[in-house]
Amino acid sequence: MNKFTGCLLLSLLLLGTAPVWAQDTDLLKLVGEDKPKKEYVKYAFKSPRVINGHSMEFLNPGTMDFRILHRFGLVNQGYKNFFGMDQASMRMGFDFGVMKNLMFGFGRSTYKKELDGFIKYAPIRQSTGPHHSPLTVALVAGMTMDGLPWADPTRQNFFTSRLGYYFEMILGRKFSEGLSLQLVPTMVHRNLVDLNADPNNVYALGFGGRIKLSQRIAFTWDYTHVIIGMPDSGYYHPLSVGFDIETGGHVFQLHFSNSTGMNERAFITETTGNWAKGDIRFGFNLSRVFQIKKRKSF
């Protein structure tokens, strides 16, 4: 009997509480939370380049980035050269996004009339969720071709002497919406160097980053420390600092840099400006991304 009343009480209790429980329910919880999915971290940098060097960011598939880069003359030459504005060196480039983690591009610089091309691929991309990765690992292989007339036409010149190569591994992480950092071990090989004493292989470590100041403006820097292969005098480690400004369709990268070259071979091995002496140049990169392949219609 006692047991029976217990049952009755319990069932009454349950009947009484059930509707209350239903009222409080968040309907969305009834269908179950979505399983956490692996999501790639995007938009670590505004552009696939930090300033001079490659960034951990990729172009979207089906897009082309038309890049016009300018480096002016030395700022410390003063008014007679209008703080360097009277001279300009430029590079025009076309980069293409093939897959979310694969892109390639080429460009031509006025400096040494040099052509350059590269392929960039990320086997690992920073992601959240199951099997996440804290880092993006991207590999870049590039090639440069000097277009100047032979310095000494009397000797036997080989086409291969015009060529240079570079290989990079970009280890990057977007730490937060506001901060992205990357380390870039780099190797540059030049088939022909100016002097006997110059090494053909140069090893360097790049350190680039971005601090977002607002939705459309970011502070960026791009430093490459040449570890092995730095000539004894006359050459410096390239350092560029600047701002990324996004204006709808364009990204403007305005910066100060001690290098003139705008491809890896040129700015890593041939930077002649000394920041300490004010041998810096104003420069800007203009990036305009075009959708060249229509995405499936929505």
Next chain:
Amino acid sequence: MKQFILLLAFISTASCLSAQDIFFTKTGKIGFDATTSSSPEKIAGTNKSVTCVVDTKKGDIQFSMLMKGFEFERALMQEHFNENYVETGKFPKAEFKGQIANNSQVNYAKDGTYPVKVKGNLTIHGETKTAETDGKLVIAGGKITASADFNVLLSDYKVAIPSLVSDKVAKTAKISVDCLLEPLKKN
């Protein structure tokens, strides 16, 4: 032991009852369009993984979606949508929790088209505002299609449009909802 069986029986009947009244989807579609006559291109995106749940007995209706799920024809537009306008990194979810005001006029057991009035709270970009719209429920073969079109004033949800493009992006976005709901089966 007897108590335990009774308890089980009660729980199962309770959940059976509520499950019959609940319809849901996780693949609902919500479209967004902020094109104006002076826009150089179509400013529109679609999210195809919207969760929607309706409690037909009480007339509750709720939507939830990840803002990142909006896809645009142009990759750059999608980037700007995520990065600059609705800031999906900071505010990943949008939600609507409301009621069908005229739920008693909808006969969920009978196939047909029923106009409905929906009122509730809409949360976008971390801002919650009351929203109200006319929509319709189409009941056919034990499934419900919920659809509605309404406008959202972007400034209500603190979505800032820079002055440079203020004439190219509409101040109100047209939102279109299209969800096919199926009965929820418990386990």
